[in-house]
Amino acid sequence: MLPDDLKTQAAALLERCKAASLMLATAESCTGGLIAGTLTEIAGSSAVVDRGFVTYSNEAKAEMLGVDPALIAQQGAVSEAVARAMAEGALARSRADIAVAVTGVAGPGGGTATKPVGLVHFAVAHTGAETAAHHEVFPGNRSAVRWATVEKALAMIDAAVRPRERKPEAP
Structure with a gap:
């Protein structure tokens, strides 16, 4: 089920x-747990993965992650502001040092002129740093959009981890 390149990427990240x-x-949201599923496909991932929140509905985003319903009403669930709030909420409601959030329109329906099918907002929150956000519009069908989202999310986590890697101690 899991593409080999994603398994390799996830193993290196872990x-x-x-x-x-x-x-x-x-x-x-739009990946429905595929990011957590990709990470936990790797043996030993429990040393790194604390938890995953699947918050497909707006109510779940509010209840599980503390996303303000007014923010969702104002910006829409598929927005940078909501992705940031999701990541920050996951960080605050877990033992994690880094949290990634994704919210988007995987399709085939649901797109609009301003939020087309394939649009995904990403955010990575980590202790001691500003939350990073990014968005992309991925081509392809629902499956392609979801797997591309997993790949990009892993890359964003990796970018957040690299500066935090322990440096060798000086002699």
């Missing part, structure tokens, strides 16, 4: 997190 003593959490 090793970097483990070496840096970092725990991860996920907050997922």
